[in-house]
Amino acid sequence: MSEALIDCEYHVAAPDLQLLLPYMEKSWAARFVRSRFSLPLGREHPGGGSLTEGSSLPDPATAGAALAAGTRAALLVPHQVMPVAGWTDTLLCSVYATALNRYVREHWIPADRRFRMAIAISPHEPELAADEIDRYGEDVSAAAIVMPLLATHLGQTHYRPIFKAAARHRLPVIVHPSGREGTIVGTPVLSGMGPRHAGEYHSLIWQAAVTNIASLVYDGVFIDLPDLRVVFAGFGFEWLPGVLWHLDMEWRSLRIDIPWVTDPPSVYVARHIRIVIDDLGLTPPEASRQIANMLAEGLLMWGSNSPFATNSAAEVLDAMPEKLRAKVAFGNAAETFGSRLLTEALA
Amino acid sequence: MNGVSKVSPGVGTGLSKPVAAALSIVDCDFHPFVPLQEVIARMPARARRSVQVSSYAAVLGREHNRFLIPTGEPLRLDAVPTRGGLAGSDPAFAVADYLDRWGIAAAVMMPIQAMGVIAWAAEEVVNSYLAAMNDLFLEMWHAEDPRFKMLISVSPHDPDAAVREIERLADKPGVVGFQIPMGEIGLGSSAMFKVYAAAAHFGLPLVLHPNSVDCSLQNSPSCAGRVTRSYAEHHVLLSQPGQGAATQLVMSGALERFPTMRVVLAEFGFSWVGPMMWRMDTAWQRGGGADGLLPRPPSEYLLNQLRFTTQPYDEPGNPRDLVPILDSMQAHRTLVFSSDYPHWDTDRPDVVLRRLPVELRERVAKQTAMETFGTRLGL
Amino acid sequence: MDNDRVRAGVVDEFVLNRFRVVDTPAGAIGVVRTTDGFYAVLNRCPHMGAPVCVGTDLTTSTVASRPFEYRLAHEDRVVRCPWHRWEFRVDTGESIGNTTKARLLRFPVIVEGAEVFVQYRAARGAAARVKETPQ
Numbered sequence A: 001m002s003e004a005l006i007d008c009e010y011h012v013a014a015p016d017l018q019l020l021l022p023y024m025e026k027s028w029a030a031r032f033v034r035s036r037f038s039l040p041l042g043r044e045h046p047g048g049g050s051l052t053e054g055s056s057l058p059d060p061a062t063a064g065a066a067l068a069a070g071t072r073a074a075l076l077v078p079h080q081v082m083p084v085a086g087w088t089d090t091l092l093c094s095v096y097a098t099a100l101n102r103y104v105r106e107h108w109i110p111a112d113r114r115f116r117m118a119i120a121i122s123p124h125e126p127e128l129a130a131d132e133i134d135r136y137g138e139d140v141s142a143a144a145i146v147m148p149l150l151a152t153h154l155g156q157t158h159y160r161p162i163f164k165a166a167a168r169h170r171l172p173v174i175v176h177p178s179g180r181e182g183t184i185v186g187t188p189v190l191s192g193m194g195p196r197h198a199g200e201y202h203s204l205i206w207q208a209a210v211t212n213i214a215s216l217v218y219d220g221v222f223i224d225l226p227d228l229r230v231v232f233a234g235f236g237f238e239w240l241p242g243v244l245w246h247l248d249m250e251w252r253s254l255r256i257d258i259p260w261v262t263d264p265p266s267v268y269v270a271r272h273i274r275i276v277i278d279d280l281g282l283t284p285p286e287a288s289r290q291i292a293n294m295l296a297e298g299l300l301m302w303g304s305n306s307p308f309a310t311n312s313a314a315e316v317l318d319a320m321p322e323k324l325r326a327k328v329a330f331g332n333a334a335e336t337f338g339s340r341l342l343t344e345a346l347a
Numbered sequence B: 001m002n003g004v005s006k007v008s009p010g011v012g013t014g015l016s017k018p019v020a021a022a023l024s025i026v027d028c029d030f031h032p033f034v035p036l037q038e039v040i041a042r043m044p045a046r047a048r049r050s051v052q053v054s055s056y057a058a059v060l061g062r063e064h065n066r067f068l069i070p071t072g073e074p075l076r077l078d079a080v081p082t083r084g085g086l087a088g089s090d091p092a093f094a095v096a097d098y099l100d101r102w103g104i105a106a107a108v109m110m111p112i113q114a115m116g117v118i119a120w121a122a123e124e125v126v127n128s129y130l131a132a133m134n135d136l137f138l139e140m141w142h143a144e145d146p147r148f149k150m151l152i153s154v155s156p157h158d159p160d161a162a163v164r165e166i167e168r169l170a171d172k173p174g175v176v177g178f179q180i181p182m183g184e185i186g187l188g189s190s191a192m193f194k195v196y197a198a199a200a201h202f203g204l205p206l207v208l209h210p211n212s213v214d215c216s217l218q219n220s221p222s223c224a225g226r227v228t229r230s231y232a233e234h235h236v237l238l239s240q241p242g243q244g245a246a247t248q249l250v251m252s253g254a255l256e257r258f259p260t261m262r263v264v265l266a267e268f269g270f271s272w273v274g275p276m277m278w279r280m281d282t283a284w285q286r287g288g289g290a291d292g293l294l295p296r297p298p299s300e301y302l303l304n305q306l307r308f309t310t311q312p313y314d315e316p317g318n319p320r321d322l323v324p325i326l327d328s329m330q331a332h333r334t335l336v337f338s339s340d341y342p343h344w345d346t347d348r349p350d351v352v353l354r355r356l357p358v359e360l361r362e363r364v365a366k367q368t369a370m371e372t373f374g375t376r377l378g379l
Numbered sequence C: 001m002d003n004d005r006v007r008a009g010v011v012d013e014f015v016l017n018r019f020r021v022v023d024t025p026a027g028a029i030g031v032v033r034t035t036d037g038f039y040a041v042l043n044r045c046p047h048m049g050a051p052v053c054v055g056t057d058l059t060t061s062t063v064a065s066r067p068f069e070y071r072l073a074h075e076d077r078v079v080r081c082p083w084h085r086w087e088f089r090v091d092t093g094e095s096i097g098n099t100t101k102a103r104l105l106r107f108p109v110i111v112e113g114a115e116v117f118v119q120y121r122a123a124r125g126a127a128a129r130v131k132e133t134p135q
Helices: A026-034 A060-066 A079-086 A090-111 A126-135 A157-168 A198-204 A206-218 A240-257 A265-272 A285-293 A313-318 A322-337 B036-041 B091-102 B112-119 B123-142 B159-169 B190-202 B231-236 B240-251 B273-285 B298-305 B319-328 B349-355 B358-377
Strands: A005-012 A071-078 A115-120 A142-147 A173-175 A230-233 A273-277 A300-302 B025-030 B104-109 B148-153 B175-179 B206-208 B263-265 B306-309 C005-010 C020-024 C027-034 C037-042 C059-063 C071-080 C087-089 C109-112 C115-119
Touching: A005 A230, A005 A300, A005 A322, A026 A090, A060 A090, A071 A079, A071 A090, A071 A142, A071 A322, A079 A090, A090 A115, A090 A126, A126 A157, A142 A157, A157 A173, A198 B240, A198 B273, A206 A230, A206 A240, A206 A265, A206 B231, A206 B240, A206 B273, A240 A265, A240 B231, A240 B319, A240 C059, A265 A273, A273 A322, A285 A322, A285 B273, A285 B319, A300 A313, A300 A322, A313 A322, B025 B306, B025 B349, B025 B358, B036 B123, B091 B104, B104 B175, B104 B358, B112 B123, B123 B148, B123 B159, B148 B159, B148 B358, B159 B190, B175 B358, B240 B263, B240 B273, B240 B298, B240 B306, B273 B298, B273 B319, B298 B306, B349 B358, C005 C020, C005 C027, C027 C071, C027 C115, C037 C109
Parallel strands: A005 A071, A071 A115, A115 A142, A142 A173, A173 A230, A230 A273, A273 A300, B025 B104, B104 B148, B148 B175, B175 B206, B206 B263, B263 B306
Antiparallel strands: C005 C115, C020 C027, C027 C037, C059 C071, C071 C087, C109 C115
């Protein structure tokens, strides 16, 4: 009997713009076509990597059967929304995200009762994003929100309508790399990096998560919105202990300036932040286990990163300490995403 | 006991006597000041007019009101010299208050006052300002006590000028390395190679440091994201420009090209080193890094050629958690002691060395620094 | 005179909220006069051993509030370390904002007429302060 799994990061994509156009007003659809909008390739993972030659994007009709054995629920992440971070027509970004969601809702959700959608939003227009979240507020097929990061840090007021809507509907917000960080103006800078060598992006992308965790905690977002959860997927996790030590250390020194932070920052992280492990890379498994042991037990969750997976669920779980395996595989995601994830009643 | 035994409103009261007599320490991040009016007086008249000094301590660099410091002062409030002035402005006082107290055998001077030149457009002004400052550090600090070791500050804008300044000063007694305020030329850029070649010729390590205009000046490394709202948020991200520098130096192939080059990343922390090294190796294995030109995994260059300082020393709730972190970066050969004296977030030498695993103490206190800076330390 | 106390000066020598540091067999101790009497704490921050009484007068801090509100509190009762700016109540020795369980070590102060003494053997659980005796 396989271990029960919840897949927190299963990538889905629309293979062709024609599939999205029916989900826009006609005038917008015409504009997408007229201006030669280029649909981001579903075959390319926005954080790096692409499908190998000969392999194809998963198809809704067959994808369910190909889920890892033991999967009880899979969160569908429409990763084609990530590149909006680098686009400037912010209204177009929202129209596009809405179309992606309708595509996923109609093509994917009915295909397997374990599928749940992460509502794709563009962070450029927070009020429009909040409207999009509200549209799925009562839909049990939606269990999360997903968006890329802008240069503006998540603690700043820009994002507040998104977070308020997320907290209102108890929908965790997943952030995921867009692949534009460090190169495209308007997306997060990566420190020291320009458009240079490919490896620099992978080496530094975790910085964007660190910055935004610091911003969320120090600027008191979780004090205003105690029901909010923010999930970082695709940034790794092995850097987290040192970051938590520094967050707590600076707070001990500088609390006078952020007095609303009444608990150590690491406590807010344990309560409100989650990390999806979707790629082990060359981190030695023993080091992964040691590092995971330093973290709160509810923090880490497994995501397959399918169809771009580099590790099997078994490999990821083997790199976790024994006491955390069931939590990483299932329990933490069940707690974080709540009843919508596992309910049988689908619209 | 009767009567007032000693009433000391002054400096350093209550710190214990030198504990480290048995352990002589090399401090790889010590911050002295020189009087800027004196620096400016030594510059050519035309250049002099374009230097604006915002205070005794600093040239105009960071926009002052960005992420204001919550308690107003970035220096140790107990390290004010007896004769007055800023903490770190009086060599004789620093000898007594710091070198002698803790058994510091060598203190590598990192001149924060050099950093503001990142914002300056006129290259000749930059060059004359840094040259005058370099001379003054030698005359005022190294001459006062040879334990104060000199880093040559070189222009971030003009590699040819940087080479000339290295050539001018490399053989002066007391010079142990050089420093570049990180600016618009990436450290992995081939434009920097002539500077690295000159440094390699003289055997001078490069020391990099948060430049106090990080995340402020357009031409200086930003934090990830873009703009931090508060000083607390800024300060927790202080290590990011160092992470960027390490990545550039390794992944560009600069370290591969200059195998004798050593780079000390001062005050950028260290608990990220092991985890980032694994990420670099992963990226390399998947085809990234110098566009596939690196013949060996990035971790090899990092471990062989980059050095990291202890301050700000991590304070995990469970001190044992540091052990695997130190192991992952092979701290016995990559970690060197630093105090950041007299800045507010300084680390006390005996406290930090005592918190290290016992087998690392001698290595971190002195040995690895001696291997890095070589005989120039004179130890 | 007892053997367990050290003279810290005369009352008039104390500037309000400014420490005078005296050497005692128990280590250097900072003695300070406030509007509600004298206090004494070991001149040693529990964090890194910095001279916690040197460099700043007793000061004021902030307390829990909604994000972006700053409510002043602990007026003139805060010892702020000159190094990492850790903050403690001078009267209880506890950290402001519960940032650490570590406390300042406190000592009783005796005022006899114009003379101020600190009882250096009576640290920890002992009363942290003694009211000024009426002249």
